[in-house]
Amino acid sequence: MTQTETGSRPTTAKLSLPTLTTMVVGSMVGAGVFSLPSRFAQETGVAGALIAWAVAGTGMLMLAFVFQTLAVRRPDLDAGVYAYAKAGFGEYLGFFAAFGYWASACVGNVTYWVLIMSTIGAIAPALGDGDTVLAVVLSSAGLWLFFLLISRGVKEAAAINRIVTVAKLVPILVFVVLALCYLDPDVFADNFAGADYAGSLFSQVKGTMLATVFVFLGVEGASVYSRHARRREDVGRATVLGFLSVFAIFASVTIVSYGIMPMSEIAELRQPSMAGVLEHAVGTWGQVFVSVGLIVSVLGAYLAWTLMAAEVLFVAARDDDMPRFLKRSTTEDVPVPALAMTTLLSQIILVVTMFSDDAFDFALNLTSALTLIPFLLAAVFAVRIARAAPRRELAVALLATVYTAFLIYAAGLKYLLVSLIVYAPATALFVKARKEQGRRLFSPPELLVLAVSVAGAVLGVVALALGRISL
Template sequence: MKKDASASDETVSGDAAPTAKLTLPTLTAMVVGSMVGAGVFSLPRRFAQETGVAGALIAWAVAGFGMLMLAFVFQTLAVRRPDLDAGVYAYAKAGFGEYLGFFSAFGYWASACVGNVTYWVLIMSTVGALAPALGDGDTALAIVLSSAGLWGFFLLVRRGVKEATAINRIVTVAKLVPILVFVLLALFLFEPSVFADNFAGADYAGSLFDQVRGTMLATVFVFLGVEGASVYSRHAKRREDVGRATVLGFLSVFAIFASVTIVSYGVLPMGEIAQLRQPSMAGVLEAAVGTWGQVFVSVGLIVSVLGAYLAWTLMAAEVLFVAAKDRDMPRFLGRSSGDDVPVPALLLTTALSQVVLVVTAFSGDAFNFALDLTSALSLIPFLLAAGFAVKIALRPRQEEVRGRTTRRDLVVAVLATLYTAFLLYAAGLKFVLVSFIVYAPATLLFAQTRREQNRRLFSPGEAVICAVSVAGAVLGVVALVAGWIEL
């Protein structure tokens, strides 16, 4: 029997729930808000642990070029396939079938959930400089307080998309101020001799190639969110704004990230930067101007991270919701409230973040492990999206594709695909195996979806993909138990 409207404020996908319409500035703010989060405040130490100035310049050139290609891919796909919502997931499904599309949706969602945990760990680590009971963000007290934050944000986003995106616009502006002040102060206090000593790298750094490779997952993490406008495309007032917001947001944050990294090498020897407590940006500024610099950056970090957490929570829930609407996730995830909030998807997102938050207590370095796992989980969705752009460029006459394919489209798509494949290599076997451990159990949700539709569980090709993912997960578990890899 159908529920009376007064009995519940939820509507199933397909009902006439109002849809918020977002403008270009708001979409751009969501892209910037998604990318400028915990990662930028950890860049000085993360880079100094791997490379000197020369390697950093090369790493940012590679990462900037590769991610710009991905940004162009999302811009092109938003225009060429305007029928596809929730970008990353939808592109994988359209290009490579339902099962890989499902994996893309789940992997992107899981990446966002793990990334959200890094935010709370870093907040607690920041406050832990004053309250030792919080440690590095992985003590029992830190986990309890972080859990309260998780569920507090759930209640905030539950109130409605318009309210959440309005807050995100304000936070995006507020959190850029301390980052820009850091760059300006570091430039003013820049010591050329220190910078020159840091140019080639320290004794602990390997070859230049290894130095650059060691920074790649960090650059992926800070650039996660470049697809933010694409993920939230169903709310755009004008479809073309999705691509414009993607490129505008990327170019803005690329300049910020590269500047934060490079100017730090002119303040302290890289060996000292590598030993700083996270957030290392605060330590660099403290060394330059005193205690007030650490406090200033720490406050900015908390504002920044909370804003990024809000944006990522919105995007993660959106991916599950649209996947369920397209009948690629269980039906219960396709429900939304009268305020256009996908409540069940939001609840599941918060629940997984809670589980991962507890797991961080058993990790040797909770922040860095969660950061690298976040990056690794996102690579498969990015690779599939870039591969889909290649398919469109090679076969442009499909009736769903709008506009005319140019040689530029093909070149950009191929370069984005090669860059993403290189990132998988740079991630290393450890994070590939751990990613399989996360991906393989997700097949249970896929099986539930097929059962709801009275469909065959797997096609022959899908069965092969499932077997590979399960084998990878088993190998990953064995490697963890045997001590070959560690969390």
């Protein structure tokens, strides 16, 4: 396969509404849904979970509407989150949004391999919780095998994702139905208010927010892949359809689990906790059933996220906000250098997980935190362009902005600082791109953003060194 620059007009795969929708669903239904029972039980009971899903569902629906509106009002902007940040706040913050979104996708990909290895680790102790040397070696092999698969072409990868998306929904729906059949009303009632270790209702709800962000990541998937859409209006439709398709599933998986086991026991389950819940209800075959479904689900989500991550780097390079080498693509429209860089960062994070206290939770929370700044910039951009639009659009954009700001608060200072440790060094790519174009490196406002990001990164490194925060 020959490498080409954007100007050589590679063949662009055109995707239909159903394919775009399955890419959104495929992006959201991945590792997160299989971890929901334990993640929620560690923080809250039924009452808090209901409130948390109401808040998360409303907030994410507002974001989905924002992406739908922006796709229609600004059809000239490709790659979604990154393009909106750049149009609204300039090239440097646009670069930050592109890098942050890309980095979050790479870290998110790591959660998939950790969870696969943890799942198999239930019968192969050498894999542990997905963070042993053997687990990392096997996961690394998987990373690069998928690199070779996706290199064959975007169209082929998208077709595989469409099939996998349908297949992976089956075990999740079966879990919900079986959990309803085995639900114990007394256990459910005991779990309603929460356990002794849970704090105030507000703190319980706040504690679940990063988990809800993680499972909803991918709601913007169609907008990221917008240049491949057969019709531009399909981007917004796929976004809303994809969100509505999975929201009820995520909430149901969480709530029905409270009727199977005491929440203190659910909180102690190894990941994937959905398998442990079903095993308690129906026996060993339930664990096996969910485990097989998880592996199919996670591999499908990994495929979708790798495609989206490479797409963001490619479009940013095409717009001269990333170094030139990242704008190269094959005649089959595969941005191989961007794909290779995506796989490489995932490889690095995969190695880092061996030194974290909880590999899965660390990667999950960092994925969510890295995404929040790009989401906030996109929401604020929607507010700016909605001022001359109907009031409904302005109200939706404002709600999405408030929700995203609340998520940053809920994530806490720890993950904000760790995010800046990732963000700040990325400026080297921005500098390289500017030098290639013979332009001034930073404007005064950009220098201010740089200073804030570097100061936050330094503070984060110091906090890690002193043990004030940990991975």
